[in-house]
Amino acid sequence: MASDPVCKMNVDEKTAKWTSEHEGTTYYFCAEGCKEDFEDNPDWFLKGGGTTSHRC
Ligand SMILES: [Zn+2]
Known part of the structure; x- marks a missing residue:
């Protein structure tokens, strides 16, 4: 399992x-x-910035 860096949900790499x-x-x-939120500002999410408006 991978972790979605935006919302921290578990994501299966295979699917x-x-x-x-x-x-x-x-x-x-x-x-x-x-994905769109991440690509807008990847460094923010990789620093653990999190989001208050994720769309998943
Ligand atoms: Zn997500």
């Missing part, structure tokens, strides 16, 4: 539909909204 590569690492998302 994940939404992925994003950032600085050589692949991240997995539970929904398109989380």
